Amino acid sequence: MKKTKFYLCLFLLLSNLLSAQQTDIYQRKQQFERSRDYDVVHYILKFTFDEDNKKYRGETTITLSPLKDDFSQCILDAADFTVTSVINPAKAPLDFLHKDEKLIINLKKAYDYGEKINLTIKYHEENPKNGLIFIEATPDHPPQINAYSWPEKAHYWFPCYDFPNDKATSELIATVKEDYKVLSNGELKKIEHDDKSNIRTYHYSQELPISSYLITFTAGPYEIISDSLDGLPVEYWVYKKDMPDAMRSFRKTPDMISFFNKKFGFPYPWAKYAQICIAGFGGGMENVSATILGDATIHDQRAEQDFSSDSLVSHELAHQW
Ligand SMILES: [Zn+2]
Structure with a gap:
């Protein structure tokens, strides 16, 4: 009985110490808002899929506005996919460097605070492991494609500013197999059928701005x-x-x-x-x-x-x- 009491006291003491550690917020590493030199206004995210071979092609058009004058280089977050081109609205190719999860784009000219810049980035990916994944069918579930951005995984499936202190509107245009349906943020604007190729294109529009970690889509025979x-x-x-x-x-x-x-x-x-x-x-x-x-x-x-x-x-x- 005594022994039990002792162990009970020891247990309570230790658990108090542990819970005290867990709740001491002043010991936590301080986290600050990420500093940025542009504001993303809008994303247009286009995807075509080769579901059976777990491949996709992506095309992201970003409208952004510099938060400073003399803005001549744009740095986006971009992880595993292979970027093939970056073009401006005049369809002129821009030089870029893709390394360490950053896409550094040379804009070829300096923009002022508040101007609008449109950039289109084309890329592709095979058998992705993060952000956007292909889930194979099992007896328990059908095949699925899921793109998931929390907490900072949006840049694993599209080039973006991937931190919650920027909010933008977005559109998602995804072309999938005929028997797949696509769900994404906002309103479904239209579904286009291509009967010759047996594919469907879903067009969603998120008309109020949101942070990148909340952007998603899922596709499958739902x-x-x-x-x-x-x-x-x-x-x-x-x-x-x-x-x-x-x-x-x-x-x-x-x-x-x-x-x-x-x-x-x-x-x-x-x-x-x-x-x-x-x-x-x-x-x-x-x-x-x-x-x-x-x-x-x-x-x-x-x-x-x-x-x-x-x-x-x-x-x-x-x-x-
Ligand atoms: Zn929650």
Whole structure:
């Protein structure tokens, strides 16, 4: 009994010390906002995929504005992909150096504060391991392509300013196999069919500015369950096999949006709210208007008693404000 008390005291002392260490914020390395010399205004992200060979071609057009005079060199974050060209709006090629996850572009002239500059960067990648990944089909899930940017992984799949202290509007234009559907941030503007080549091109537009870590897309042979709240489109993107179970996890979403609208005193700000299940992922990520969730969040009636999705669904939703 005594011994037990001693160990109990020792345990409490040690756990107090440990938790004290964990909460001593003054010991943490200080983090500062990254210094920048331009403001990104808009990204247009174009992709074409060779899904079977895990390859893609990307073309990013960036509109940016210098935050200083005499701006003649632009440094973007750009990781693993191979850059083939950088051109200006006159289609003139610009010299660039791509190393140490930076793309250093010589603009050939000096721009002043506030001017607008458009740059188009073409690149390609094979079997990517980070940022944008190809997920193979298994008996549990269909094939998927997922591009995920948190915390600073956007520059693994498109050249950008990859730190949260810059917000920009964006468009995503992705061409995929005919049986794939594409989800991205903002509003779906159009889907173009090319019946000869059996491909589809999805065009999304995110019309309010967001940080790079919230830019995303997912593609795959998904089923979409459409729901709504007072005219706001609400979508649940699931595997075909999960259709009978999906609403068990998602059915409270409109009520949750309504709850947060009142709680925050500010209406849900984005064009739609979609949630999509992906493989090989735990928890969720609150990408603006296109939350991704690990596919284990869909479960049967029996599991519901021990494993409700309500806390995950409401957690990712609350991030949207
Ligand atoms: Zn969170």
